[in-house]
Amino acid sequence: MNKVIITVVGKDTVGIIARICTYLAEHRANILDISQTIVQGYFHMMMIVDMSGADLEFLQAADELEHLGEDIGVVVKCQREEIFESMHRLTSLSQ
Amino acid sequence: MLRIDMSEVRETNEMIEKENLDVRTITLGIGLHDCISDDLERLCTAVYDKITRKAEHLVETGEAIGREFGIPIVNKRISVTPIAMIGAAACRSEADFVKLAGSLDRAAGTVGVNFLGGYSALVEMGMTRADELLIHSIPEALSTTGVLCSSVCLGSTRAGIDMDAVRLMGGVIRATAEKTADQDSLGCAKLVVFCNAVDDNPFMAGAFHGVTQPDEVINVGVSGPGVVKTALEKVRGASFEVLCETIKKTAFQVTRVGQLVATEAARRLQVPFGIVDLSLAPTPAVGDSVADILCEMGLTEAGAPGTTAALALLNDQVKKGGLMASSSVGGLSGAFIPVSEDQGMIAAARSGALTIEKLEAMTSVCSVGLDMIAVPGDTSAAKISGIIADEMAIGMINGKTTAVRVIPVIGKKVGEEAQFGGLLGSAPIIPVGSADCDAFIARTGRIPRPVTGFRN
Numbered sequence: 001m002n003k004v005i006i007t008v009v010g011k012d013t014v015g016i017i018a019r020i021c022t023y024l025a026e027h028r029a030n031i032l033d034i035s036q037t038i039v040q041g042y043f044h045m046m047m048i049v050d051m052s053g054a055d056l057e058f059l060q061a062a063d064e065l066e067h068l069g070e071d072i073g074v075v076v077k078c079q080r081e082e083i084f085e086s087m088h089r090l091t092s093l094s095q
Numbered sequence: 096m097l098r099i100d101m102s103e104v105r106e107t108n109e110m111i112e113k114e115n116l117d118v119r120t121i122t123l124g125i126g127l128h129d130c131i132s133d134d135l136e137r138l139c140t141a142v143y144d145k146i147t148r149k150a151e152h153l154v155e156t157g158e159a160i161g162r163e164f165g166i167p168i169v170n171k172r173i174s175v176t177p178i179a180m181i182g183a184a185a186c187r188s189e190a191d192f193v194k195l196a197g198s199l200d201r202a203a204g205t206v207g208v209n210f211l212g213g214y215s216a217l218v219e220m221g222m223t224r225a226d227e228l229l230i231h232s233i234p235e236a237l238s239t240t241g242v243l244c245s246s247v248c249l250g251s252t253r254a255g256i257d258m259d260a261v262r263l264m265g266g267v268i269r270a271t272a273e274k275t276a277d278q279d280s281l282g283c284a285k286l287v288v289f290c291n292a293v294d295d296n297p298f299m300a301g302a303f304h305g306v307t308q309p310d311e312v313i314n315v316g317v318s319g320p321g322v323v324k325t326a327l328e329k330v331r332g333a334s335f336e337v338l339c340e341t342i343k344k345t346a347f348q349v350t351r352v353g354q355l356v357a358t359e360a361a362r363r364l365q366v367p368f369g370i371v372d373l374s375l376a377p378t379p380a381v382g383d384s385v386a387d388i389l390c391e392m393g394l395t396e397a398g399a400p401g402t403t404a405a406l407a408l409l410n411d412q413v414k415k416g417g418l419m420a421s422s423s424v425g426g427l428s429g430a431f432i433p434v435s436e437d438q439g440m441i442a443a444a445r446s447g448a449l450t451i452e453k454l455e456a457m458t459s460v461c462s463v464g465l466d467m468i469a470v471p472g473d474t475s476a477a478k479i480s481g482i483i484a485d486e487m488a489i490g491m492i493n494g495k496t497t498a499v500r501v502i503p504v505i506g507k508k509v510g511e512e513a514q515f516g517g518l519l520g521s522a523p524i525i526p527v528g529s530a531d532c533d534a535f536i537a538r539t540g541r542i543p544r545p546v547t548g549f550r551n
Binding site: 080082 | 159164166351359
């Protein structure tokens with residue numbers, strides 16, 4: 001499994017989730033979990049996405065999602081899940 | 096295993112975006128023993144070729160890892176085997192060593208690293224002819240190169256202190272300052288002397304690839320004073336136990352990021368993972384200050400009574416929290432207190448709260464030593480040697496690494512400021528005291544191994 005965390009932060013508007021989900025579906029990235037909330041008037045969304053079946057490399061997807069976010073007026077960030085796992089879970093890291 | 100939730104993601108990203116959490120450096124250590132030749136041209140070519148070949152993908156790999164995890168990896172650096180050993184057969188003059196320095200600097204430029212360390216000599220038991228030549232060549236080497244860093248180990252708990260080398264280094268630091276006087280004596284920011292130098296330090300200016308190391312190794316230095324400071328804001332007024340627990344937990348999280356990046360870099364570059372250095376390394380950026388952590392604990396300024404205790408506590412908790420987070424901890428590991436690179440330290444030095452004497456006390460309980468301290472340009476070589484001797488003695492007796500990186504800023508006096516730029520920051524020039532130590536420094540020979548060095 002090649003899991004990526006996508007976070008979206010910005011002013012709430014129509015179709016943020018739709019645009020991002022459409023992009024992921026087009027590239028065969030599988031959404032495992034999705035949650036959203038509004039904090040102090042700002043839209044926060046987090047997705048856990050499995051990229052192992054996707055038809056593009058991580059860095060390309062990260063760049064394109066970032067640009068997609070700029071179009072909508074939100075900040076989209078893609079990060080591999082391991083950074084959060086390593087900070088918040090006592091799982092063993094290799095080596 | 097529980098899935099990562101939104102608050103955890105937000106916590107991590109706030110640390111990165113608002114609290115300056117970063118990986119300070121990925122440092123690739125490269126052994127140069129197989130480059131040794133008695134022909135200078137051949138040596139320079141071999142050194143250049145090996146560094147540019149081994150580090151070809153270092154910078155791009157560091158950037159890709161940073162991008163994928165969403166964490167800045169500020170510096171990509173190289174450390175090499177101490178050059179006094181590598182150049183011993185080929186370099187017959189100071190100029191020969193300077194030529195080799197040029198090759199190292201060009202290799203660093205070609206692969207795009209921020210710094211290359213290892214223009215070094217280890218002389219705690221005495222100097223070889225090559226050690227002496229290299230040391231004498233340092234002012235010229237550092238004033239004619241860009242990213243080359245130099246270090247000299249002058250003492251250790253197991254060897255004592257080579258006072259002849261201490262005396263020599265006072266003059267070398269002054270000469271380096273004079274040769275780079277037009278840049279506020281910037282050359283001295285790339286030159287450090289050590290007691291108990293370590294073989295696996297990823298931080299500059301003191302990184303070198305020790306002779307005990309494998310051919311190549313990846314060492315990583317983490318940072319995050321802003322993260323610790325923010326965590327402590329939430330426990331204002333709480334007991335020392337709560338304070339310590341908070342620092343430990345934060346240090347654990349920060350170090351886990353370092354471990355992750357280190358193992359990933361080692362895997363991609365196919366180089367063995369060496370160590371994670373558990374450091375709190377400040378930068379001149381607002382919110383990235385070790386002094387601010389001390390203030391958050393309850394001091395009005397760094398340097399106030401209580402500073403040494405606060406720093407000791409901080410250093411120890413960082414280690415306790417970090418040790419479990421990494422499979423291999425090493426390097427210097429602890430809080431750094433470089434004056435010019437820390438807003439809070441700069442402010443305290445400017446107001447007079449932080450003096451060189453207080454800094455010396457602080458170095459006995461934290462990582463490294465008197466670091467990035469600007470002193471008046473007319474400070475004598477003997478006085479600089481005296482400052483070095485004091486710091487070496489603290490390291491020798493207490494079995495810890497200590498270091499001195501002072502900058503006698505030529506043409507400037509107490510009250511003025513030196514500007515170094517970038518991560519090196521700026522520093523108010525602070526007084527060093529008027530009494531002299533010329534006759535002490537003029538003595539020849541060594542301070543023998545202390546009783547604490549007899550552990551066998």
